[in-house]
Amino acid sequence: MMYKGHRRRIDPDARRALWEDQNRRCGYCGRKIGFSEVTVDHIIPLSRGGPDCGENMICSCRPCNEFKRNRTIEEFRAAVQSSSFNLMQREPEYRAVLRFGLIREYRRKRVKFYFETKQDRVERKTGKGQK
Numbered sequence: 001m002m003y004k005g006h007r008r009r010i011d012p013d014a015r016r017a018l019w020e021d022q023n024r025r026c027g028y029c030g031r032k033i034g035f036s037e038v039t040v041d042h043i044i045p046l047s048r049g050g051p052d053c054g055e056n057m058i059c060s061c062r063p064c065n066e067f068k069r070n071r072t073i074e075e076f077r078a079a080v081q082s083s084s085f086n087l088m089q090r091e092p093e094y095r096a097v098l099r100f101g102l103i104r105e106y107r108r109k110r111v112k113f114y115f116e117t118k119q120d121r122v123e124r125k126t127g128k129g130q131k
C-alpha cells in the first residue's frame with residue numbers, strides 16, 4: 001500500500017476508546033466484537049484523501065474492514081446492498097421461495113451502518129439537528 005507511510009500508529013488506549021465509544025460493536029455491521037477483533041478503519045480512506053485523525057476513524061470487525069477496502073461510505077453501502085441481492089439471485093432455492101411468496105425482497109432497503117444509527121441517537125439526545 002503506497003499510503004502506508006502516512007498512516008499514524010494507533011496506540012492500544014485510543015483503539016480501546018474507539019471500541020468503547022462504539023459500544024464494543026463494529027461501526028459498520030453493528031455486531032459485538034471482542035477487543036482482539038477490533039480493526040481501525042478510516043471512514044474516508046487515506047488513499048482517497050481522508051484525514052488520519054480520530055474523527056475519521058471507526059472501529060470495525062475484520063470482515064467489514066476487508067469488504068470496505070478503500071471504498072467511500074456510499075460506495076461501501078452500494079456494494080453491501082448489491083452483493084446481498086446478487087448472491088441471492090444466484091441461488092435457485094432463493095428464487096423458488098421468492099416465487100412461492102415465502103420471503104420478500106428488500107432490494108430497495110437502504111443499508112444503515114451502525115455508526116449512523118448511533119449518530120442519530122446522539123443527535124436525538126442532544127437535540128442537535130432538530131429545529
Ligand SMILES: [Zn+2]
Pocket residue numbers: 026027028029030031060061062063064065
Ligand atoms: Zn462488521
